[in-house]
Amino acid sequence: MATNVKWQNTMGREERERHLKQRGVTLWFTGLSGAGKSTLAVALERHLNSNNKATYILDGDNVRHGLCKDLGFSASDRVENIRRVGEVCSLFTDAGLIVLAAFVSPYREDRDRVRRLLPERRFIEVYVKAGEGVDVCESRDVKGLYARARRGEIPNFTGISASAPFESPQKAEITLDTSKLTVEECVLQLTELLRNERLLSCD
Numbered sequence: 001m002a003t004n005v006k007w008q009n010t011m012g013r014e015e016r017e018r019h020l021k022q023r024g025v026t027l028w029f030t031g032l033s034g035a036g037k038s039t040l041a042v043a044l045e046r047h048l049n050s051n052n053k054a055t056y057i058l059d060g061d062n063v064r065h066g067l068c069k070d071l072g073f074s075a076s077d078r079v080e081n082i083r084r085v086g087e088v089c090s091l092f093t094d095a096g097l098i099v100l101a102a103f104v105s106p107y108r109e110d111r112d113r114v115r116r117l118l119p120e121r122r123f124i125e126v127y128v129k130a131g132e133g134v135d136v137c138e139s140r141d142v143k144g145l146y147a148r149a150r151r152g153e154i155p156n157f158t159g160i161s162a163s164a165p166f167e168s169p170q171k172a173e174i175t176l177d178t179s180k181l182t183v184e185e186c187v188l189q190l191t192e193l194l195r196n197e198r199l200l201s202c203d
Contacts, residue, residue: 016096020054023199024093026118027190029102030111031128032159032166033145034137036178036186037102040128043183044190045100053200056092058085060103073156073164079110086114093122098199106158108167121197126190127172131179134159 017023027044029037038059045055064071068084071077082105092099105111115123130136137159138146149157156164169175174193176186194200 013094013096016094017202020096021202022053022096022098023122023202024096024098025122025124025194025197025199026089026093026099026101026114027124027126028089028105028111028114029100029126029128030105030169030172032130032134032137033104033157034140034142035128035130036176036183037104037128039183040126040176040178040186040190041100041102043187047187047191048098048200051200053098054096055098055100058088058092058099058101058103075156075163078107082107082110082114086110086117089114090117093118098194104158104166106164106166108170111169124174124193124197125169125172127169127175129168129175129177129179131177136179 013024027041029041031037038061041057041059045057048055063081063085067088068081071081082103085101085103089099089101111125115125117123130140134146141147145154145157146160148154149160155161158164158166174189176189178186181189191200
């Protein structure tokens with residue numbers, strides 16, 4: 001770690017939030033592939049944008065085209081992937097944005113590490129599940145990943161490979177079961193949570 005660097009003072013988060021008329025926060029969508037994380041993040045972003053809220057989506061696939069394109073899916077690479085994304089979430093939250101981060105993020109400690117990066121009540125863990133186990137997620141399999149994992153073509157595939165378990169959240173702020181709730185119902189619940197936490201205004 002470099003020792004000859006110093007944090008440069010800039011405009012404070014509160015000032016940015018007053019300008020944006022909202023509070024910076026990270027909603028961290030975690031769950032198995034196919035549970036609906038990205039679908040919900042996109043739907044929530046459209047809803048918030050239609051109400052003049054400034055947002056940004058960080059998606060597991062998208063960041064591997066640039067920020068994390070040098071990483072694979074080994075346990076250590078998964079940890080580094082989430083570490084990098086967590087730092088970006090911290091910066092964007094400090095900028096006053098509503099950050100929607102959609103990542104399988106199977107390890108509980110990695111998610112908790114991101115939580116610790118952010119101010120209190122500025123990290124909302126959203127556990128997206130589709131029933132119990134992987135059956136519903138696998139039946140969706142839009143990308144064909146489960147089928148490939150079953151054939152042994154994708155090693156370390158979360159939820160299928162014994163070496164890649166998913167550690168369910170123990171203290172998620174909200175759990176959404178997409179096998180029972182529509183996208184619209186999920187968006188409504190998330191919006192209500194943001195409103196109740198007074199994150200959609202800056203009074």
